[in-house]
Amino acid sequence: MIFGFAFLLQTALLAQGGDKKITTIAIKAIPGLQFDQVRFTVSPGAEVKLTLSNDDDMAHNMVITQPGSRLDIVNAAQKLAEKGPEMNFIPKSPLVLWSIPVIYPGESKTIQFIAPEEPGIYPYVCTYPGHGFIMYGAMYVSEDSELPDLAKDENIPPSRRAGDINEDTSENTSAHHHPKWHPYDNSAPYLYRVFIEGSSLASIAVNLPHQLSYCWDAELCQLQFAWEGDFLDNTDLWYGHKNAYAKVLGEIFYKEKIEFPLRIGTKESIPDPEFLRYRLIDGYPEFHYLLSGVEVHEIIHPKEDGSGLIRTIKISKGNDPVWFILTPGEQVKYEFNKGKIVGGALMLSPEEAKEFTITMTKANK
């Protein structure tokens, strides 16, 4: 049998004051419709000073009920209908023992009461509309201050039975063993449109075979970076209720340093890009976009041995020479099947630009 004393130690400080023993409990309402403490113990008949602080961005209250009465009270609170706001969503009921009215973010309120003489499990719950079904906890009134095994404690929300909040968070953000994200198994190639650092707010991250991935910028219409290792952790991004990015789970081996490496006409002509669409070909996205009105198709495959990327670019209706400016540095080794290198850039005739490849092989470390 495992007994958890941790919450008790964290929350209940016994203050000695002459003959009088006051048990002090501090509970916070925190984001995610939860109390930071989901259980505590007090002795029968103890004098209890309970403070609720609202650290969330929504309004909350707290009602302590008779044993087994949480759902009755939650339902009664819902039924207050138009009277709800003025009653702080606290129903008049003998099942309500003590309560803290609605407090708003940043506020706190303290109540003092004498704990019941009858040992038992006394629920506490926020009865603000919609909150009561998941935002609750349990006050254990007992002589011995022992609590049941957390994992099996049916008096606390299921989401909190796994451990304390900090443990939860660290598990959720653990990079390498993300839970199943979809009702199917993803197998490369596949993609996510995401917010990701190092690319515009309209970006497409693509996972390729051989543990390779890249990020394509659908605003600038260019490859921005590529990495090897695992793909992405989208946990924070998908949460929704805060600014977040998809996290790259690998090592970036290539970062584009040129804005608009692909240019049409002269090497200096900065194109005006417009994204059109992508078409999936055997699962690989072929990006279609306009550079100053000229349609470009680009598809990126892994090299057969996984040592880099092969970019196939098609500019089938161009009438001008095409330039591809090499990103300076030693990140990758470039190879081309057409055109010639002129002053740090690949130059292609309109005919050559109808279809050409750029192979980027990771530099040896």
Added chain:
Amino acid sequence: MTKARQLLIVLLIGFCVISGCDPKPQGAGATYQVDNVPIPDGLLAETGGLDFLSDGRLIACFTRGEVMIFDPKTSEWRLFAEGLHEPLGLVVINDTEIVVLQRPELTRIIDTDNDGKADVYEKITDDFGISGNYHEFNYGPVRDSEGNFYIALNTASSGGGIRENVRGELRLNGRDGEDGKRQMYSVVPYRGWVLKIQPDGTVIPFASGFRSPNGLGFDDLGNLFVTDNQSDWVETSTLYHVKKDRFFGHPASLVWQEEWKDVDPFALPISTLDSLRTKAAVLFPHGIMANSPTQPLFIKNNEQFKDFEGQFLIGEMNRERIFRVMLEEVGGEFQGACIPFIDGQGLRVGNNRLAFGPDGSLWVGQIEHGWRGDQGIQKITSTGNPPMDIAKMSLTRNGFALTFTQPVNPEGALAIKNYQLRHYFYAYQKKPFDEPVDKTTQRDLQSVAIKDITISADQKTVALVLEELKPGYVYELKLDSIFNQSGKPLDNQLIAYTLNNLLPS
């Protein structure tokens, strides 16, 4: 090869794979039945959009970017599209083509080779701004009879900043104060607007003044209605009748209007803003009717809900509730009342998207996305028991008329004590900086005496006569002890009428 395999994935689901699948007991006389739609293992069923294909299959998109098709006949799910960025709405164009609104763009998604899975993801438009603030959700699309799409763009949250690489022109005067931590804001184009998007992708800024407009819907005459969520400048949640070039009250979006582009809209006198704005057709009293309304869905030619033909059903995030809105034209503008449609009975919270199935059943997709909500899809059908409800609340010259779906017992219906009427109004105001986001004040909250009650010959309509009617007030009516002829009580007892205009005298 791997793709071919994935293509053939058919997710066969037994009923009740999800916990709590059994609908809760719904009394013998219940009007509606709520059933849970089986959700495949591994799907986070946070529903962004719902629609139906011509063969009766449901198509839905979810916040992790999947678009999936559910066949009610076989309970099978299959994948149609994936990888989208926070898709919060979709419409079916035909059985191989849908249009989805995702964070960066309005996208046409097509299965060009008819293998059941989409292969072309084509931009219709991305001609609107993104600041990177998490709260810039995009809602819609809905489509008019000419094929134009309408979308609504959420403002940015005062609870979050913007990123360095915003998309679109940056106008920082769309933010109140330097840190933006006071009101929701609009610093990139058309945040807080409804946009009309022509089939060729041309964007027409349509109407402004929205805060968090998570729901668009048309009536049968092509009138566009949009809901908005309570907080700064929106003292209680609303339903707006959206017409071109109107402004609906949240000032941030004004900076995208040529004549206001250089002003600080938050510093304009309230009287100026008030004179510019169009008031809500219906107010949803906060903490009473709805805290976070979602999509309005118009009831038309629907056998299952025929008592409420011509009205809207609207989802609510914070309660196990879908509510109903009835409108009438008074003084040239729509106004009307809201009343719960279904409360509890196994319905979840987080009711984000609604669609009618081919048989008229109502399908509801839930979402939470970091707020109060839930996951899943539920189906609501009529049990065949006729509703005992208020079919309509309408304004009269000296009060209100209530029409019930069934004849009522006159004894209860004529007793003044069975009607508790209150009125109050909500101020149009700049939210005080230190006031919590979800605090709302009902002003001049007063009980209203009913002078007289009469009942119609068919015993279906009662007329309540009041001493006085005050435009600008919500009239909230709580009914009790009113029964049909066989003693069945009302399904819903709370209704609130938004009185903008009086009938011409």
